[in-house]
Amino acid sequence: MKRYPIQIFIAAAGLLLATGCGPPPPEPTVVEIPGYEALQEQFTGRDMSPLRGRRIVLDPGHGGFFKGAVGQNGLTEAEVNLGVALYLRGLLEWTGAQVYMTRTADYDFLTATDSTLVSDLAFRSSFSDSLQPDVFLSLHHNSVASLDRTVNETQTYYPLGSDGASLDLARAIHRHLVINLEIYPAKILPGNFHVLRNATVPAVLGEPAMISNPVIEGRLKQASSQRLEAEAYFLGLLDYFSQGSPTWSGARLDTVYVAPDGPATRVSWTFFSEDSLRSSGPGPDPGTFDLKLDGRQVPFHVTGQGHIVNWYPSEANLDLPALLELRGRNLVGRATPIRRTRLMPVPPRHVKLHLMPEHPHGDAMMAIRWSVAGNAPLAKGSLVFSSDLALPLESGTSGVALLPLPAGIPSEVSFHPGSGEDSILNCDIHTTELPAPWQWRMLLAGDGSTGGPWSLRTWLPDSLPAGLAAQTVPMIPYEPG
Ligand SMILES: [Zn+2]
Structure with missing residues (x-):
C-alpha cells in the first residue's frame, strides 16, 4: 500500500503570530521524513537456493525486563525488533534456511541470581557460539535524545576490527536496507557492542531507523513496516550467500x-x-x-x-x-x-576429566570422559574416585566410562599410574551440569546393557515450562575431550 509522506509544519510559531491585518504568514517549511514507503526490489524471479540449509541466528534485541529504546508515544524497541525477526524467520524458513532465534516472545535471560544486562547479552552470545551458525544477525532500532523531529538514520554495524566476512555481510545487508527503506543518511559502522565483540561467526547488528523519531515510531508500529524491513534484511542475506560462503x-x-x-x-x-x-x-x-x-x-x-x-x-x-x-x-x-x-x-602430563552427572531414574550415574595428555602421556593406571571406587584405564590416552556415584559429584579425583616410577596426579575436573529442564541421557546401543556402546546426548523432556520454546533453552558448549 502506498503511503503518503507525513508532513511536519515547523513554522507553526509564525502562524500563531499572524493576524488578519498583518503581513501574510510565511510559507510553512515542509519537512518530509522518508522511510518505509514500499519494497523497491522484486522478490519474484530470484534464485533463493543460496539460502537453503544456511544456519542463521536471529537476535531480536532486548525483551522482557529490557525494553530497549522507547518512542515518544510508548512503542518499545523490543517489540518492534521481535516483529521484524518473526517476519524474517518466516521468509528465511520458506527458502529452506535453518533459523535459530535467541527469543521468540517478550522475555529476557535473567536468572534468579544474576539480573544484569551483561548476563542477558552473554546468553545471546553463547547461544550463537554453541550453534556456530553461518551468520549472526542482531536486530535493533536506534534512538537519539534530541527532540529534533527530522533526525533519522540507517546504521549497520559490524564488529570493530573485523573487516572480513562480517564486513561483507554488513555491506550486503546495508545495501538492501538503503534501497528498500530509503532512509538517509545511511552508514556502515564498526561497533563494539557486546554481541558483536563476542561473536565467533560473521556478525552484524542492524539499526535501520530511529524509533525516537515520532513519525518513524508511527510507521514501525505497523506490521507492514516490520515486514518491509524483514524483506530488506532477507534480500541482504540472499545477496551475501549468493557469492558463496568459503x-x-x-x-x-x-x-x-x-x-x-x-x-x-x-x-x-x-x-x-x-x-x-x-x-x-x-x-x-x-x-x-x-x-x-x-x-x-x-x-x-x-x-x-x-x-x-x-x-x-x-x-x-x-x-x-x-x-x-x-x-x-x-x-x-x-x-x-x-x-x-x-x-x-606441550604441557606437563595431566589428566583431564569431564564429568556429566545425570539422574534419569533416581539412580545417580555419571558419565565421564577422560584424557591423559602432555609430555609422554601414560594411559595405564587408574582413576581413583574414593576409597572404594577406582576405574582402571587399560589402554589408549582417552576414553569414556559410566560410573555409579551414589555420593554425588567428586571434587577430587587422582590418577595412579600403572608403573611405579611416576607419581600420583590430581586430575583437572570439568563438570557440566545442565540447566533445567535439560538432562543428560544415555543412548544405548545393542541390548541396552550399560556395557555396550553408548553415547551421551542432551535431552529435553517433552513438557517445557510455559513460555519457554525449545529454541530458547540454554545450550552448553560441549568441550571436546
Ligand atoms: Zn537496541
Whole structure:
C-alpha cells in the first residue's frame, strides 16, 4: 500500500503570530521524513537456493525486563525488533534456511541470581557460539535524545576490527536496507557492542531507523513496516550467500600443542568453496591469503591447487603461547571467517576429566570422559574416585566410562599410574551440569546393557515450562575431550 509522506509544519510559531491585518504568514517549511514507503526490489524471479540449509541466528534485541529504546508515544524497541525477526524467520524458513532465534516472545535471560544486562547479552552470545551458525544477525532500532523531529538514520554495524566476512555481510545487508527503506543518511559502522565483540561467526547488528523519531515510531508500529524491513534484511542475506560462503577446514578456533624440541610439526588448513549442501562455489584466490602470528604476517606454503595452506612452526621464531589467524577470499571477493589457531607449549602430563552427572531414574550415574595428555602421556593406571571406587584405564590416552556415584559429584579425583616410577596426579575436573529442564541421557546401543556402546546426548523432556520454546533453552558448549 502506498503511503503518503507525513508532513511536519515547523513554522507553526509564525502562524500563531499572524493576524488578519498583518503581513501574510510565511510559507510553512515542509519537512518530509522518508522511510518505509514500499519494497523497491522484486522478490519474484530470484534464485533463493543460496539460502537453503544456511544456519542463521536471529537476535531480536532486548525483551522482557529490557525494553530497549522507547518512542515518544510508548512503542518499545523490543517489540518492534521481535516483529521484524518473526517476519524474517518466516521468509528465511520458506527458502529452506535453518533459523535459530535467541527469543521468540517478550522475555529476557535473567536468572534468579544474576539480573544484569551483561548476563542477558552473554546468553545471546553463547547461544550463537554453541550453534556456530553461518551468520549472526542482531536486530535493533536506534534512538537519539534530541527532540529534533527530522533526525533519522540507517546504521549497520559490524564488529570493530573485523573487516572480513562480517564486513561483507554488513555491506550486503546495508545495501538492501538503503534501497528498500530509503532512509538517509545511511552508514556502515564498526561497533563494539557486546554481541558483536563476542561473536565467533560473521556478525552484524542492524539499526535501520530511529524509533525516537515520532513519525518513524508511527510507521514501525505497523506490521507492514516490520515486514518491509524483514524483506530488506532477507534480500541482504540472499545477496551475501549468493557469492558463496568459503570457509577453512576445522573449527574456527582450535589449539595445537607445539614441542619446541620435538619432531617437526606442520599446521595445515584446507579452503572449502562451499558447504556440503552445495556442489560448488567460487574457488579460492590464494593471492588474498593472509596468515598472521600474533598480529604479524608470516610466510606460508600453498599447495593443492590453491586450496591448502601449510605452515611450519619450525620456520618461525616462536614465543608460546601464540595465536595464528588465517584469512582469505574466494574468486568473487567473499571473505572466509577468520580461522584462529592457538599455539600452546606441550604441557606437563595431566589428566583431564569431564564429568556429566545425570539422574534419569533416581539412580545417580555419571558419565565421564577422560584424557591423559602432555609430555609422554601414560594411559595405564587408574582413576581413583574414593576409597572404594577406582576405574582402571587399560589402554589408549582417552576414553569414556559410566560410573555409579551414589555420593554425588567428586571434587577430587587422582590418577595412579600403572608403573611405579611416576607419581600420583590430581586430575583437572570439568563438570557440566545442565540447566533445567535439560538432562543428560544415555543412548544405548545393542541390548541396552550399560556395557555396550553408548553415547551421551542432551535431552529435553517433552513438557517445557510455559513460555519457554525449545529454541530458547540454554545450550552448553560441549568441550571436546
Ligand atoms: Zn537496541
